[in-house]
Amino acid sequence: ATAIHRADYQAPSWWIDTVDLTFDLDPAKTRVLNKMRVRRNPDVAAQPLRLDGDELNLARVLVNGAGTSFKMDGDQLVLENLPEGGEPVELEIFTTCAPIKNTKLMGLYVSEDTFFTQCEAEGFRRITYFLDRPDVMAMYTVTLRASKAQYPVLLSNGNLVESGELEDGRHFARWVDPHKKPSYLFALVAGKLVAREQQIRSRAGNEHLLQVFVRPGDLEKTEHAMHSLMHAIAWDEARFGLSLDLDRFMIVATSDFNMGAMENKGLNIFNTKYVLASQATATDVDYANIESVVGHEYFHNWTGNRVTCRDWFQLSLKEGLTVFRDQEFSMDMAGTPSARAVKRIDDVRVLRTVQFPEDAGPMAHPVRPDSYIEINNFYTVTIYEKGAEVVRMQHNLVGREGFARGMKLYFERHDGQAVTCDDFSQAIADANPGSPLAGNLQQFRRWYSQAGTPHLKAAGQYDADARTYTLTLTQSCAPTAGQSEKLPFVIPVQMGLLTAGGREIALQLEGEDAGQAAHSRMLVVTEPEQRFVFTNVPEAPVPSLLRAFSAPVVLEHDFSDADLLTLLANDTDPFNQWEASQRLGLRIALNALNSAAASADTSSTEGQFGTDLLPPAFVQAMRSVLGDDRLDPAFKDLVLTLPSESYIAEQLAEVDPQRVHAVREAMQLQLASALQPEWEAAWEAHRDTGAYQPDHVSAGRRALAGRALSMLCLNAARTGDTVWPGKAYQRCKDAGNMTDRMAALAALIHSASPLAEQALKRFHSMFQHDALVLDKWFALQGGACDRGGNVLPAVKALMKHPDFQLKNPNRARSLIFSYCSNPGAFHRADAAGYVFWSDRVIEIDGFNPQVAARLARVLDRWKKLAEPYRTAAREAIARVAAKPDLSNDVREVVTRALA
Numbered sequence: 047a048t049a050i051h052r053a054d055y056q057a058p059s060w061w062i063d064t065v066d067l068t069f070d071l072d073p074a075k076t077r078v079l080n081k082m083r084v085r086r087n088p089d090v091a092a093q094p095l096r097l098d099g100d101e102l103n104l105a106r107v108l109v110n111g112a113g114t115s116f117k118m119d120g121d122q123l124v125l126e127n128l129p130e131g132g133e134p135v136e137l138e139i140f141t142t143c144a145p146i147k148n149t150k151l152m153g154l155y156v157s158e159d160t161f162f163t164q165c166e167a168e169g170f171r172r173i174t175y176f177l178d179r180p181d182v183m184a185m186y187t188v189t190l191r192a193s194k195a196q197y198p199v200l201l202s203n204g205n206l207v208e209s210g211e212l213e214d215g216r217h218f219a220r221w222v223d224p225h226k227k228p229s230y231l232f233a234l235v236a237g238k239l240v241a242r243e244q245q246i247r248s249r250a251g252n253e254h255l256l257q258v259f260v261r262p263g264d265l266e267k268t269e270h271a272m273h274s275l276m277h278a279i280a281w282d283e284a285r286f287g288l289s290l291d292l293d294r295f296m297i298v299a300t301s302d303f304n305m306g307a308m309e310n311k312g313l314n315i316f317n318t319k320y321v322l323a324s325q326a327t328a329t330d331v332d333y334a335n336i337e338s339v340v341g342h343e344y345f346h347n348w349t350g351n352r353v354t355c356r357d358w359f360q361l362s363l364k365e366g367l368t369v370f371r372d373q374e375f376s377m378d379m380a381g382t383p384s385a386r387a388v389k390r391i392d393d394v395r396v397l398r399t400v401q402f403p404e405d406a407g408p409m410a411h412p413v414r415p416d417s418y419i420e421i422n423n424f425y426t427v428t429i430y431e432k433g434a435e436v437v438r439m440q441h442n443l444v445g446r447e448g449f450a451r452g453m454k455l456y457f458e459r460h461d462g463q464a465v466t467c468d469d470f471s472q473a474i475a476d477a478n479p480g481s482p483l484a485g486n487l488q489q490f491r492r493w494y495s496q497a498g499t500p501h502l503k504a505a506g507q508y509d510a511d512a513r514t515y516t517l518t519l520t521q522s523c524a525p526t527a528g529q530s531e532k533l534p535f536v537i538p539v540q541m542g543l544l545t546a547g548g549r550e551i552a553l554q555l556e557g558e559d560a561g562q563a564a565h566s567r568m569l570v571v572t573e574p575e576q577r578f579v580f581t582n583v584p585e586a587p588v589p590s591l592l593r594a595f596s597a598p599v600v601l602e603h604d605f606s607d608a609d610l611l612t613l614l615a616n617d618t619d620p621f622n623q624w625e626a627s628q629r630l631g632l633r634i635a636l637n638a639l640n641s642a643a644a645s646a647d648t649s650s651t652e653g654q655f656g657t658d659l660l661p662p663a664f665v666q667a668m669r670s671v672l673g674d675d676r677l678d679p680a681f682k683d684l685v686l687t688l689p690s691e692s693y694i695a696e697q698l699a700e701v702d703p704q705r706v707h708a709v710r711e712a713m714q715l716q717l718a719s720a721l722q723p724e725w726e727a728a729w730e731a732h733r734d735t736g737a738y739q740p741d742h743v744s745a746g747r748r749a750l751a752g753r754a755l756s757m758l759c760l761n762a763a764r765t766g767d768t769v770w771p772g773k774a775y776q777r778c779k780d781a782g783n784m785t786d787r788m789a790a791l792a793a794l795i796h797s798a799s800p801l802a803e804q805a806l807k808r809f810h811s812m813f814q815h816d817a818l819v820l821d822k823w824f825a826l827q828g829g830a831c832d833r834g835g836n837v838l839p840a841v842k843a844l845m846k847h848p849d850f851q852l853k854n855p856n857r858a859r860s861l862i863f864s865y866c867s868n869p870g871a872f873h874r875a876d877a878a879g880y881v882f883w884s885d886r887v888i889e890i891d892g893f894n895p896q897v898a899a900r901l902a903r904v905l906d907r908w909k910k911l912a913e914p915y916r917t918a919a920r921e922a923i924a925r926v927a928a929k930p931d932l933s934n935d936v937r938e939v940v941t942r943a944l945a
């Protein structure tokens with residue numbers, strides 16, 4: 047396999063104007079007749095037509111109705127003797143494929159007797175020969191033919207124009223998509239499905255039919271998805287003036303899907319996980335995810351479909367922007383400032399615990415990569431989440447109104463086109479002349495071209511006589527593969543200053559009028575080092591920097607504990623209040639890990655860190671937060687969540703995962719015991735949230751109640767108390783919703799309660815017919831807290847459970863990925879976790895490379911591991927790499943890991 051480079055981009059030498067596809071659907075042998083009208087691109091030197099294909103059986107090729115010579119070059123079908131001149135050419139290509147054998151779930155496949163497609167990024171070539179690249183946009187007509195009894199519902203993109211009976215119990219449906227589109231947005235579905243339907247009228251006064259298709263029996267679980275879709279449609283009209291451009295918009299759910307969902311034009315295909323919800327089977331997090339994924343795919347209709355990517359290096363053009371849009375949608379739906387902050391904190395947690403490590407590891411790549419071997423490996427947190435942060439910075443630099451203007455210009459310029467990340471930032475800047483984005487556009491674009499997470503060092507100096515405060519901000523970015531030197535970024539730093547007592551100070555930069563002084567403002571850092579001098583500062587201030595996480599950087603500042611306690615208690619920016627709690631927690635963990643005393647005992651990690659890691663001031667601060675009635679429960683829950691093991695690990699030069707696990711567990715246990723009365727009070731105050739509603743406020747109450755119960759069970763395990771585990775067990779039995787039930791079950795498992803086993807059994811028998819709940823059941827066990835190495839044998843036993851299916855991606859992820867991302871259980875001194883990992887990567891790669899490559903990334907950070915983990919991890923990766931017939935997907939990941 048060879049790398050593909052962005053710099054090699056060339057416009058296609060042929061265009062495809064129209065595609066007329068006829069499918070005779072049969073699981074073992076589906077026939078595909080593809081009639082295309084193609085023409086030479088007059089702007090490019092004449093070249094043969096090279097059509098992409100993959101695992102197709104070619105039966106016939108006709109050119110303008112007559113047979114023709116052709117040759118195969120690898121997987122490509124090459125037509126060298128097409129007529130010269132500008133006239134369109136009619137091509138007819140007849141192929142067959144075997145959907146039932148398609149275990150990769152790319153192209154046309156069968157799931158539970160239903161046909162589905164997944165074409166992004168390069169699945170369409172597994173359906174027919176085509177110019178399978180996003181800058182070739184065509185008009186599609188699709189005719190589906192199949193047995194009426196087995197496949198009563200036949201769907202494709204656009205509008206249904208004709209349907210009827212055929213001979214032998216077969217029927218047909220013909221769909222026409224009125225919009226031209228790239229092949230990756232093609233979709234078809236055929237099977238026994240039922241739909242929830244909703245007629246809506248847009249702001250513009252147009253009628254639309256919305257449909258959510260699921261298997262019979264799942265219909266009552268589609269209400270939330272439908273409501274989310276209606277909200278998303280209304281939101282995009284209100285916030286960006288973008289309306290639905292089709293008479294009909296369909297969502298179809300499947301339980302076999304490699305990713306979360308797919309934005310095919312007018313026919314979104316979703317993983318059931320992001321469609322189906324009932325209070326009995328879905329948690330509050332599931333409800334929130336459904337809202338955001340339904341929103342995300344819907345928003346792609348404009349950001350992705352109407353304006354698409356020129357090539358796959360531009361993937362973040364649509365993904366970063368659409369994640370930004372779905373984040374804003376969820377925030378607007380959540381409502382209150384505190385609810386918005388909670389969403390922001392959740393998003394930043396993902397960025398810091400998953401994307402920052404990616405940016406520092408072997409798969410580090412810019413938001414707009416320069417090369418790849420397998421594009422499927424680049425559907426990453428960098429493209430998505432960091433890409434969204436890069437859009438958010440542009441939003442911050444031009445303001446909310448300015449950003450809306452920029453979006454408008456982007457669509458005016460590029461509707462119907464396949465464009466680049468540069469085109470996007472150009473439109474935002476051009477709509478906002480005079481903004482710091484427009485003034486620094488070339489430099490800003492380094493966010494797209496340079497990989498790695500910048501560090502921003504802040505140093506403050508107060509001059510009491512002059513009443514000035516000088517803030518010096520210094521930026522740097524570590525080298526990443528292929529990029530040894532980094533040039534300075536444009537970093538928007540939203541900030542404020544507080545007095546030691548927590549009051550806000552008016553912000554007046556040297557040379558400014560006192561009259562304009564605000565309490566929060568944005569500094570724009572463009573230089574390697576930049577100084578900002580604030581005047582009329584009454585006392586040595588505590589800086590609140592990077593409010594709302596205004597840029598995706600690591601902020602370094604030597605805050606004192608007192609500073610952090612001030613920020614936690616008083617900052618008007620809830621993000622930085624939370625951030626202060628995390629810095630305090632992180633500092634405690636790192637001090638313990640770095641202290642020589644703790645490293646003396648390497649034989650056992652249990653109890654290694656004692657029971658007094660948390661200083662009284664920290665415990666007191668947590669007590670105040672937990673007891674503060676003015677605070678939103680969801681926010682309290684986040685403050686009371688200690689930094690994750692992977693986040694702690696990222697701060698260390700060398701990681702002993704068992705010690706990181708032990709220190710966090712010790713901190714957790716102390717928080718449980720020291721705040722026992724407060725946890726009891728929190729439980730009592732929030733355990734009953736009344737009739738189930740998945741709204742932000744009641745979800746926050748449930749989250750806090752669940753955490754309280756977990757802490758109470760943890761402490762009970764220490765004291766030998768049986769009351770709290772008993773209550774948790776009762777809750778597992780009686781809970782009125784899945785959030786409460788899961789939280790109680792997790793509390794028993796995490797505290798290693800003797801009641802856990804019985805509770806798991808009960809849970810299984812209650813939900814054995816619900817695949818998504820069984821996924822949770824497996825995930826809880828794969829993610830269980832390790833006690834003496836017991837999790838791995840349990841996982842191996844679960845792989846033999848009759849409900850376990852490795853070929854179903856959701857199920858594989860639920861058990862195997864949960865285990866491999868459970869640091870305390872996975873990183874074993876005997877290397878058995880890594881051996882298990884390599885076996886599974888190889889096994890899954892045999893049928894689904896995309897899923898295998900995801901699993902392969904679990905050991906990305908192996909070079910940071912301490913011995914004996916490091917050597918064992920390298921051996922495990924080398925073992926995978928030694929396999930001769932690996933997919934390109936896994937090969938690329940392990941090769942980069944070992945480089």
Ligand code: DPP
Pocket residue numbers: 166305306307308309342343365
């Ligand atoms: N389905 C994926 C997403 O929506 C890829 N487009 O992000």
Ligand code: ZN
Pocket residue numbers: 342346364365368
């Ligand atoms: Zn997307």
